[in-house]
Amino acid sequence: MKKISIILGAVVFVMAAFASDALACHITFDPEEVQVGADGKGTVKAIVKWEHRKCVLDDDDVHVDANSVKIIKSTGFKKVRRGLFENVIEFQLEGEQGSIRVWRECSKKGLSEGIVKIKKK
Numbered sequence: 001m002k003k004i005s006i007i008l009g010a011v012v013f014v015m016a017a018f019a020s021d022a023l024a025c026h027i028t029f030d031p032e033e034v035q036v037g038a039d040g041k042g043t044v045k046a047i048v049k050w051e052h053r054k055c056v057l058d059d060d061d062v063h064v065d066a067n068s069v070k071i072i073k074s075t076g077f078k079k080v081r082r083g084l085f086e087n088v089i090e091f092q093l094e095g096e097q098g099s100i101r102v103w104r105e106c107s108k109k110g111l112s113e114g115i116v117k118i119k120k121k
Contacts, residue, residue, distance in 0.1 A: 025051055027102050027114030034118045040093035041072075044116055046102045050083035051109065061104050066091070068098030069118060093118050 026049040036042040048062055062077050062085070070092045077085040089100060096119065103113035 025049060025104060025106065025112040027104075027112055029100075029102075029114060029116040032116065034116060035121045036093050036118060037121060040120065041091070042093065042118065043088060043090050044100065044118075046077075046087045046089060046100070046114065046116075048077060048085045048087075048102065048104070051106070051112075062087075063103050064089070065101040065103070066098065067101070068093065068095045069100055070094055071100075091118070093120065096120055 028047045028049075030045040030047060034042050034044050046064070064071070064074065064087070071089055072092055073090040075086075075088045077087045080086050087102075091100065098118050099115050100118065101113060101115045103111060105111050
């Protein structure tokens with residue numbers, strides 16, 4: 001009985017450690033890495049999937065930052081289904097490489113971010 005209690009306690013401890021490191025939202029891009037032609041223009045889709053069923057943040061609490069990239073047009077985050085939002089971003093690369101960062105901060109689990117790297121072919 002004592003072994004079972006020790007094992008159960010260890011399992012709960014490990015699960016709690018992994019849960020605390022989990023991101024508040026899952027932020028991904030399609031495609032995951034972008035290569036543009038000589039004109040430097042491209043398009044990428046940013047995808048935000050909520051971790052929690054009922055998110056306390058507003059839909060517009062998602063931020064987009066660009067590094068060596070000029071955002072030409074953005075659809076804004078549109079709801080695809082409950083807890084899933086997409087934003088199509090058209091951009092102009094202003095150097096040989098750059099990136100777009102999408103992030104939001106959750107009061108329950110902290111910062112979530114996704115970064116897509118962009119480079120010339």
